[in-house]
Amino acid sequence: MKDGYKNLMRAMPFLPDGASRYMVVYIIVASLLSIMDIAALMALAFSMTSILSSQDIVIPVVGWRFGQNQYVWVILAISAVILLKAVLSLVQQWFATRRFADFEMDLGRTLFDAYLGAPWVDRLGRSTSELVRMADVGVAAINAGLILPLMGLPAMLISSLTVIAILLVAQPVTAIVTLFYLGLIAMLIYWLLSRRTLEAGRVNRRYSFKAAGLMTDMVGALKEVTLRDKFTEVSSVVQDARFHATRARANIQFLGSVPKFVMDFALIGGLIIIGAASFLISGTMDAAINAVVLFTVSAIRLIPALTGFQGTVNVLNSNASQVRAILRDIEEAQTYIERRKVAGRQPLAHDPRELVLDNVSFTYPNRVDPAIRDISMTIRMGTSVAFVGESGSGKSTLVDVILGLLEPQQGTIRIDGQDLDDVLANWRSLIGYVPQDVSLFDGTIEQNVALTWKGEIDREKVIECLKKAQMWETTLERPGGLQATIGERGIGLSGGQRQRLGIARALYADPLILILDEATSALDSETEAEVSKAIHNLRGEVTMISIAHRLSTVKDSDVLFFMKDGRVVTSGTFSEVIAAAPDFARQAALSGLGSNVEVSGSASSEGER
Numbered sequence: 170m171k172d173g174y175k176n177l178m179r180a181m182p183f184l185p186d187g188a189s190r191y192m193v194v195y196i197i198v199a200s201l202l203s204i205m206d207i208a209a210l211m212a213l214a215f216s217m218t219s220i221l222s223s224q225d226i227v228i229p230v231v232g233w234r235f236g237q238n239q240y241v242w243v244i245l246a247i248s249a250v251i252l253l254k255a256v257l258s259l260v261q262q263w264f265a266t267r268r269f270a271d272f273e274m275d276l277g278r279t280l281f282d283a284y285l286g287a288p289w290v291d292r293l294g295r296s297t298s299e300l301v302r303m304a305d306v307g308v309a310a311i312n313a314g315l316i317l318p319l320m321g322l323p324a325m326l327i328s329s330l331t332v333i334a335i336l337l338v339a340q341p342v343t344a345i346v347t348l349f350y351l352g353l354i355a356m357l358i359y360w361l362l363s364r365r366t367l368e369a370g371r372v373n374r375r376y377s378f379k380a381a382g383l384m385t386d387m388v389g390a391l392k393e394v395t396l397r398d399k400f401t402e403v404s405s406v407v408q409d410a411r412f413h414a415t416r417a418r419a420n421i422q423f424l425g426s427v428p429k430f431v432m433d434f435a436l437i438g439g440l441i442i443i444g445a446a447s448f449l450i451s452g453t454m455d456a457a458i459n460a461v462v463l464f465t466v467s468a469i470r471l472i473p474a475l476t477g478f479q480g481t482v483n484v485l486n487s488n489a490s491q492v493r494a495i496l497r498d499i500e501e502a503q504t505y506i507e508r509r510k511v512a513g514r515q516p517l518a519h520d521p522r523e524l525v526l527d528n529v530s531f532t533y534p535n536r537v538d539p540a541i542r543d544i545s546m547t548i549r550m551g552t553s554v555a556f557v558g559e560s561g562s563g564k565s566t567l568v569d570v571i572l573g574l575l576e577p578q579q580g581t582i583r584i585d586g587q588d589l590d591d592v593l594a595n596w597r598s599l600i601g602y603v604p605q606d607v608s609l610f611d612g613t614i615e616q617n618v619a620l621t622w623k624g625e626i627d628r629e630k631v632i633e634c635l636k637k638a639q640m641w642e643t644t645l646e647r648p649g650g651l652q653a654t655i656g657e658r659g660i661g662l663s664g665g666q667r668q669r670l671g672i673a674r675a676l677y678a679d680p681l682i683l684i685l686d687e688a689t690s691a692l693d694s695e696t697e698a699e700v701s702k703a704i705h706n707l708r709g710e711v712t713m714i715s716i717a718h719r720l721s722t723v724k725d726s727d728v729l730f731f732m733k734d735g736r737v738v739t740s741g742t743f744s745e746v747i748a749a750a751p752d753f754a755r756q757a758a759l760s761g762l763g764s765n766v767e768v769s770g771s772a773s774s775e776g777e778r
């Protein structure tokens with residue numbers, strides 16, 4: 170309970186303006202309505218006992234007295250108050266559910282922005298399915314598992330206190346016995362259930378995230394799973410995780426229903442105890458019946474309040490680990506959300522002329538050895554450069570550092586003397602990037618080229634880019650042309666078509682720098698030649714930074730940087746690198762290119778300078 174309040178205080182700064190005022194008003198209105206409800210019901214109970222014994226109705230606390238000829242009017246007035254309360258509660262709920270949904274929207278936006286804008290190294294440490302679940306189910310848990318239950322608590326508390334107050338005035342002994350008796354049972358339930366619900370919530374979160382992650386991975390590898398007939402294994406691994414999650418959810422549900430049944434027992438037990446006690450004390454049957462009626466009426470109001478209270482505790486506990494995780498993510502994100510607003514926002518003084526890396530090293534958080542180390546190089550704008558080297562030598566990491574996605578732990582990166590960190594936004598706006606796996610989304614071809622879900626699309630430009638990327642013919646062949654949809658992750662396209670669409674997308678941004686990370690690896694030789702020609706035609710217009718294992722793609726680059734174990738071993742033209750690096754000469758020979766190149770032995774080692 171204390172944790173719930175603490176979590177609400179942590180969430181408050183991220184809720185919309187006026188949220189705390191709204192919550193206070195909500196609590197006051199709900200409390201007043203519940204006082205109104207209890208007062209009416211208690212008045213009804215007292216009236217009924219008086220009517221049954223044909224006495225004047227005396228409303229306790231206020232002391233109003235009504236004779237037998239006013240019975241009907243009293244009952245009608247009380248019923249009207251009860252109905253009015255029901256209508257007002259409904260209206261309040263209608264407005265409140267909408268307002269609380271706004272809270273959820275705001276939190277969801279903050280969290281999603283945080284995930285999108287998180288530093289790339291943080292992003293690498295999280296699985297996609299975890300992020301999706303956190304931004305969806307997790308945010309909903311803040312509303313349904315924290316704010317709503319806590320908002321209902323004060324009214325519940327007030328209705329219990331009102332019942333107790335009325336009982337204390339009307340029948341002090343019955344009130345004290347009822348209170349003591351039901352309070353003891355409520356405490357016992359609280360003590361028995363709280364820890365278990367907390368644990369069940371934790372298990373549910375852990376295993377439902379695990380099951381979602383496993384399912385995402387396995388659906389991704391569905392082709393291989395099908396071919397190797399691994400369905401049984403896959404299904405049993407997922408089932409294991411789901412078993413724990415569903416069992417935990419079943420426990421949460423069961424624990425949630427326990428208080429109601431225990432209280433039903435308590436009610437029957439209470440009737441016997443109160444009736445007997447009252448008879449023994451007063452010695453009359455009338456007094457015993459009166460006490461039993463009063464106990465029943467007060468218990469009927471107190472029990473929902475107590476079970477509601479325990480229900481609230483259950484909901485808070487079963488959502489606690491989820492809520493804490495979301496709040497932690499949102500809080501951690503604040504530092505870089507604030508930083509992002511100002512950092513990297515300086516403009517470049519002019520179109521960039523050179524990018525200079527000086528002694529740059531980067532180590533992934535979970536690794537000991539640097540992925541790239543002591544990299545010093547100058548890339549002149551307008552030229553074409555290529556990073557070559559065996560798999561794992563650090564080429565993609567170097568590109569990510571140049572893109573400003575990974576922040577090196579050592580060294581500096583400058584664009585015409587300006588620190589990359591200072592001008593990052595401007596620098597990125599000049600870059601067109603084609604990754605190894607182009608991430609396409611379930612939209613039309615033109616939406617994918619323009620990388621927009623609902624923004625304006627310059628159709629002429631889309632066509633021009635598709636033509637340059639050798640994708641225009643394929644687009645025309647599709648029913649719908651530019652408006653043809655390409656399915657989830659571009660599943661309706663071949664690997665080569667996806668890459669060409671990726672190139673068109675990169676070109677759409679009018680980049681000054683085009684970074685191609687194995688961007689033509691899935692193309693057949695003929696298409697690759699065409700795409701390479703198109704890319705080649707951009708030379709002079711744009712700076713080209715390429716990574717390619719297929720050396721034919723990069724052999725005409727102005728400068729090649731040959732990488733090994735995270736270092737730049739040598740650099741120069743294709744033939745210069747062949748002459749300086751036997752490893753590269755061997756690679757070139759294997760590609761059928763080595764024998765055709767002139768081995769000059771005059772390779773520069775710009776990378777080492």
Ligand SMILES: Nc1ncnc2c1ncn2[C@@H]1O[C@H](COP(=O)(O)OP(=O)(O)OP(=O)(O)O)[C@@H](O)[C@H]1O
Nearest residue numbers: 293533535536540559560561562563564565566567
């Ligand atoms: N997210 C990551 N976390 C930890 N280590 C990583 C991560 N990404 C890459 N590495 C490691 O960093 C080193 C360089 O990897 P990188 O992907 O930069 O090589 P590469 O030359 O681009 O390889 P390839 O040609 O196969 O794409 C490798 O040892 C790799 O295992």
